[in-house]
Amino acid sequence: xxxxxxxxxVRFLQDEGVDHLFGYPGGAVLHIYDALYRQExxxxxxxxxxxxxxxxxxxxxxxxxxxxxxxxTSGPGATNAVTGIxxxxxxxxxxxxxxxxxxxxxxxxxxxxxxxxVGITRPCVKHNFLVKDVRDLAITMKKAFYIxxxxxPGPVVVDIPKDVTAERTDYVFPKxxxxxxxxxxxxxxxxxxxxxxxxxxxxxxxLFYTGGGVVQGNAAKGLTELAHRLGFPVTNTSMGLGGFxxxxxxxxxxxxxxGTYEANMSVSHCDLLIxxxxxxxxxxxxxxxxxxxxxxxxxxxxxxxxxxxNVKVDVPIVGDVNTVLKVMVKELEQSERKPDGEAxxxxxQQIEEWRARDCLKYDTTSERIKPQYxxxxxxxVTKGDAYVTSDVGQHQMWAAQFYKFDKPxxxxxxxxxxxxxxxxxxxxxxxxxxxxxxxxxxxxEGSIQMNIQELSTCLQYNLPLKIICLNNGFLGMVRQWxxxxxxxxxxxxYMESLPDFVKLAEAYGHIGMQIERPExxxxxxxxxxxxxxxxxxxxxxxDPKENVYPMVPAGAGLDEMILI
Amino acid sequence: xxxxxxxxxxxxxxxxxxxxxxxxxxxxxxxxxxxAPTEDASLSRLTLVTRxxxxxxxxxxxxxxxxxxxxxxxDLTEGPHIERELMLIKVMAESPLQREEIKRLAxxxxxxxxxxxxxxxxxxxxxxVQKLDxxxxxxxxxxxxxxxRSGITGIARGPKSxxx
Ligand SMILES: Cc1cc2nc3c(=O)[nH]c(=O)nc-3n(C[C@H](O)[C@H](O)[C@H](O)COP(=O)(O)OP(=O)(O)OC[C@H]3O[C@@H](n4cnc5c(N)ncnc54)[C@H](O)[C@@H]3O)c2cc1C
Ligand SMILES: Cc1ncc(C[n+]2csc(CCOP(=O)(O)OP(=O)(O)O)c2C)c(N)n1
Ligand SMILES: [Mg+2]
Numbered sequence: 001x002x003x004x005x006x007x008x009x010v011r012f013l014q015d016e017g018v019d020h021l022f023g024y025p026g027g028a029v030l031h032i033y034d035a036l037y038r039q040e041x042x043x044x045x046x047x048x049x050x051x052x053x054x055x056x057x058x059x060x061x062x063x064x065x066x067x068x069x070x071x072x073t074s075g076p077g078a079t080n081a082v083t084g085i086x087x088x089x090x091x092x093x094x095x096x097x098x099x100x101x102x103x104x105x106x107x108x109x110x111x112x113x114x115x116x117x118v119g120i121t122r123p124c125v126k127h128n129f130l131v132k133d134v135r136d137l138a139i140t141m142k143k144a145f146y147i148x149x150x151x152x153p154g155p156v157v158v159d160i161p162k163d164v165t166a167e168r169t170d171y172v173f174p175k176x177x178x179x180x181x182x183x184x185x186x187x188x189x190x191x192x193x194x195x196x197x198x199x200x201x202x203x204x205x206x207l208f209y210t211g212g213g214v215v216q217g218n219a220a221k222g223l224t225e226l227a228h229r230l231g232f233p234v235t236n237t238s239m240g241l242g243g244f245x246x247x248x249x250x251x252x253x254x255x256x257x258x259g260t261y262e263a264n265m266s267v268s269h270c271d272l273l274i275x276x277x278x279x280x281x282x283x284x285x286x287x288x289x290x291x292x293x294x295x296x297x298x299x300x301x302x303x304x305x306x307x308x309x310n311v312k313v314d315v316p317i318v319g320d321v322n323t324v325l326k327v328m329v330k331e332l333e334q335s336e337r338k339p340d341g342e343a344x345x346x347x348x349q350q351i352e353e354w355r356a357r358d359c360l361k362y363d364t365t366s367e368r369i370k371p372q373y374x375x376x377x378x379x380x381v382t383k384g385d386a387y388v389t390s391d392v393g394q395h396q397m398w399a400a401q402f403y404k405f406d407k408p409x410x411x412x413x414x415x416x417x418x419x420x421x422x423x424x425x426x427x428x429x430x431x432x433x434x435x436x437x438x439x440x441x442x443x444x445e446g447s448i449q450m451n452i453q454e455l456s457t458c459l460q461y462n463l464p465l466k467i468i469c470l471n472n473g474f475l476g477m478v479r480q481w482x483x484x485x486x487x488x489x490x491x492x493x494y495m496e497s498l499p500d501f502v503k504l505a506e507a508y509g510h511i512g513m514q515i516e517r518p519e520x521x522x523x524x525x526x527x528x529x530x531x532x533x534x535x536x537x538x539x540x541x542x543d544p545k546e547n548v549y550p551m552v553p554a555g556a557g558l559d560e561m562i563l564i
Numbered sequence: 565x566x567x568x569x570x571x572x573x574x575x576x577x578x579x580x581x582x583x584x585x586x587x588x589x590x591x592x593x594x595x596x597x598x599x600a601p602t603e604d605a606s607l608s609r610l611t612l613v614t615r616x617x618x619x620x621x622x623x624x625x626x627x628x629x630x631x632x633x634x635x636x637x638x639d640l641t642e643g644p645h646i647e648r649e650l651m652l653i654k655v656m657a658e659s660p661l662q663r664e665e666i667k668r669l670a671x672x673x674x675x676x677x678x679x680x681x682x683x684x685x686x687x688x689x690x691x692x693v694q695k696l697d698x699x700x701x702x703x704x705x706x707x708x709x710x711x712x713r714s715g716i717t718g719i720a721r722g723p724k725s726x727x728x
Contacts, residue, residue, distance in 0.1 A: 304630075
């Protein structure tokens with residue numbers, strides 16, 4: 001059947017099983033919007049800024065494992081989307097972004113609303129395409145979804161000139177695509193896996209260090225099973241939180257710059273580090289030379305380029321985490337050997353001593369609201385079962401430290417790019433994906449203002465989000481660095497002339513609450529979560545001087561933490 | 565160490581800029597880069613000369629392999645190989661003495677004079693980098709009007725070949 005490019009695109013999205021499309025219209029995509037108007041299967045979500053469309057789609061993907069899909073117009077629509085594309089790229093999130101483009105004949109002419117979208121996005125996408133012929137449209141879209149969701153996931157941009165959306169051709173849904181230049185490895189090397197398992201069985205001070213790959217690769221169960229069988233301690237990167245239950249005794253907390261004392265000390269003293277779906281980010285390793293100095297390292301990752309990029313590893317295993325973990329469990333079952341129980345017992349004794357340092361303690365007698373207390377109470381009130389999105393700053397680290405994530409895909413934050421403004425649109429994406437779920441957005445008064453316009457989208461679609469604004473009146477993370485490393489010269493880190501957030505929330509049609517005293521925190525949270533069908537913006541006035549501890553100063557080793 | 569990396573890529577618009585962009589974004593250096601279609605019109609062959617420690621070269625190769633348009637690649641410097649570069653060089657040749665001297669030098673280096681007029685010769689010369697450099701060194705700097713070098717291309721010795 002002959003269809004226009006616009007109809008082909010929409011039909012393709014239907015056939016691909018896309019249920020939500022986050023977007024914003026404009027000249028170059030009007031044919032596509034017209035095609036969307038004539039159907040109901042793909043639900044279009046109208047945001048208020050294209051950046052928000054990308055974050056919403058990204059969080060939709062993070063919380064479901066399905067790719068997020070975005071539609072924006074050419075020029076400013078595409079450039080506004082770039083921050084969200086880069087955010088997804090840094091955290092390896094599957095996403096397909098469709099950008100409108102000016103008519104083919106005008107490309108390169110500085111035409112109205114023309115930018116080189118393929119050029120601008122090239123460094124922050126897994127791949128991108130410019131569709132020059134309507135006959136290539138369906139297969140290109142198929143390739144985009146295939147590339148975005150397989151191997152190491154990532155965002156893919158498809159740039160479509162307006163004339164291509166008007167031209168006609170036959171449409172058949174391409175069920176499958178193969179590409180000779182793209183064949184991601186799934187199965188790990190058997191010999192390497194066996195070697196790794198043998199090393200695990202010989203280890204005296206082993207440690208699992210697992211990351212976002214476990215969450216994105218749906219391997220939380222496999223990891224938990226392997227770790228339980230072996231009885232080894234587990235630490236997570238911030239992206240990996242929820243990949244292993246945080247309330248499990250074997251969990252030693254997050255590692256890295258704001259990791260726990262016990263996690264960072266375990267890394268510094270382990271003799272075997274088993275890295276799974278983690279990429280040795282500089283926020284995690286601290287000074288490279290001091291990272292796991294006495295350990296042999298096993299690294300499981302689907303991306304060969306992640307392996308031995310920052311830290312040289314002893315046993316590289318390229319493959320999908322879930323697949324590799326299953327083989328490891330099987331190997332272990334078949335082995336006659338057992339882990340070294342005696343060595344493990346004394347290793348655990350050492351770890352418990354570190355744990356007893358209680359590195360996350362904070363002043364619970366203060367007159368001021370402590371941000372940590374808000375998160376702990378949030379955990380209690382939501383019974384640890386909420387989806388929690390976050391913005392970027394101190395509040396993000398407190399959320400990571402104090403909301404104990406027991407399940408994967410519940411902790412949604414921008415780790416690699418650290419994008420302020422991520423939290424609110426991300427919460428929208430999660431709520432669209434899970435209409436019945438409890439979704440909380442933990443934010444700061446700085447970050448929330450970077451995409452606050454989305455409160456309007458939330459009203460339009462009735463999204464009952466709970467926004468937990470830890471308002472310390474500062475760009476707190478910046479202020480903390482200035483306090484520690486710039487002799488308290490607080491250069492432009494103070495948020496003067498803040499809006500009245502309660503009135504602002506009300507102006508957008510939502511409920512606003514202001515909480516000023518510690519004794520009101522729990523009651524206020526309980527009340528807010530009673531509003532099942534309303535968005536509640538909770539403005540917590542928190543202690544402006546509070547800092548995130550522990551902290552590994554930039555350039556220091558993990559065992560050189562600043563502790564409270 | 566200097567490495568010559570030979571790459572087969574999909575012959576798509578923008579494929580070259582992905583390689584160039586990768587090198588600039590990650591701070592790798594490119595000494596030379598040549599690209600042309602192959603006997604299979606859907607493929608381009610790209611030859612890239614770069615320098616770096618073993619770790620950097622390993623990353624470069626992994627990152628190149630990660631580009632969706634890259635079909636296959638080979639580090640030619642890992643085995644015996646042949647490398648060649650083409651140079652066109654325009655030199656002053658006015659006096660009979662000068663003309664004779666340049667002709668003689670070109671012959672020694674097995675170069676061909678491919679354009680002649682009253683004031684200058686243009687010589688075509690193929691070889692590895694050292695040979696081309698040596699030829700330039702033997703000429704008087706002041707006599708050189710212009711040089712154009714193609715950048716290195718290369719191929720493995722023996723039956724080993726880079727194809728699908
Ligand atoms: C203010 C701030 C402070 C921060 N402080 C910390 C901190 O203290 N500690 C901390 O940990 N982080 C911190 N971060 C986050 C940090 O910047 C990185 O984003 C994070 O550490 C990276 O996590 P990861 O190693 O799990 O990698 P990810 O970015 O999640 O990458 C996942 C890895 O898994 C691989 N992978 C993906 N899918 C699969 C699969 N199916 N099979 C196998 N492998 C797969 C990928 O190839 C990749 O190598 C902070 C961020 C900010 C903004
Ligand atoms: C878009 C963007 N700009 C700047 C930064 C640098 N930055 C990191 S944290 C931070 C302060 C965030 O302030 P706030 O949202 O109030 O959170 P707090 O640290 O106070 O909890 C800034 C400016 C960033 N991460 N993202
Ligand atoms: Mg703040």
